[in-house]
Every structure is written in structure tokens, then in C-alpha cells.
Amino acid sequence: MHVQQSFEVIRFVGQNGKYHIVMDSVEGELLVSYLHKQESMSKRFFLRFITNLAKELEYLEKSNAAEYVPYLTPFHVVLKENNSVAFLKCSERYNKKIEKTLEQFLPIDGTENYYYSFGRMIQYILMKMRLRPRLTRGEERRIRRIIAKCMTLKQKKRFQSAEEIRAQLVTVRKRKRATTVENCFAQ
Numbered sequence: 001m002h003v004q005q006s007f008e009v010i011r012f013v014g015q016n017g018k019y020h021i022v023m024d025s026v027e028g029e030l031l032v033s034y035l036h037k038q039e040s041m042s043k044r045f046f047l048r049f050i051t052n053l054a055k056e057l058e059y060l061e062k063s064n065a066a067e068y069v070p071y072l073t074p075f076h077v078v079l080k081e082n083n084s085v086a087f088l089k090c091s092e093r094y095n096k097k098i099e100k101t102l103e104q105f106l107p108i109d110g111t112e113n114y115y116y117s118f119g120r121m122i123q124y125i126l127m128k129m130r131l132r133p134r135l136t137r138g139e140e141r142r143i144r145r146i147i148a149k150c151m152t153l154k155q156k157k158r159f160q161s162a163e164e165i166r167a168q169l170v171t172v173r174k175r176k177r178a179t180t181v182e183n184c185f186a187q
Contacts, residue, residue: 010024010069010088014059017062026078028079028086030077031085043132046129049085054118054169058161060087074121105124116150119147142168142171142172150165
């Protein structure tokens, strides 16, 4: 992390299984700035980042406050000092400045849908960044499925909760054990 700024963000505070929104000020960097400065990103950081983003969406759903974050863009996500994430509150004044960019993160039907924009965010990061090491074919296939399920406009085929997205992200990290040379000879 290079240039730190102070941002007013939405923070979720859990109490008795429910989450409440509070405004907070954090040091960090907008995701769009981070992506412009970096050439590559570790695969581990990428997977942790998108999982943390899904976790924040889960808190958003549990707080019943989707109007505060109706969609995601790299201009609305703050990467905090400790590499966790936070959401900027979407404001009309700020949105006018980035209206052209917003369009690529919204469904073509014009609805505000943060599952769709979450899928677009993953695509955007993968387009801008070279992961090291690269995703395996299996990881790539699982991420493509997650993106497709986020971006479908068909309600029944789309994720029904951010918790489902997080559960799917856990499967991306799972790997089959590689057969070692010793195991080959033991057979």
C-alpha cells in the first residue's frame, strides 16, 4: 500500500446476530488507485480480497441497508491499511463524476444489483492485474462460475445471498492433492 488517505466509510457493527451501520473514518486507498499502481497481485491476496469483499456484502445484507451500497465499483471500495476492505457510502454528487465508469458495473437492465457488480469487480481486477502465481485451470473455472452466477439476470439462477458467494469462494481455494513421485512408485 502506497498513498494513504482518510476516507469516510460504512462500517458494520454486529450485535445479537444483527448488524448495524456506523460511519467511520479509515486510512487506506481506493481500489481503483491501487490497481492503477500495481502490475501484479499475489493470487493469495486476490482470493483473500474478494472473500473479504463478499464478507462485507454479507454484513450489508444482515444490516438491511442495501440502499447505502446498491452496487460496487473500484471507486467505492477502500483497501484499508490492514488489507481489509470497506465501502464508501454511494452519494449522488460523487456518482456524477464517475458515471461512465459506473455503467460497466451495472446490469444492462438498469437495476442496482451488488451481486452483478461484485462479478464485474472480479472481472475488472483479473483484467487489470497479473496474478502470481497464475490461477490453476480448476481455480479459473470455479471463479468463472461464480462470476457467471453473479452476473446472470435470471433471479432463480443468481446467488440468493452473499453467504452463498462466500461459500463458493471457499471452494476456489480447495486443491486436489498432487500425487508425489513417491506415491507413483508405491502403487
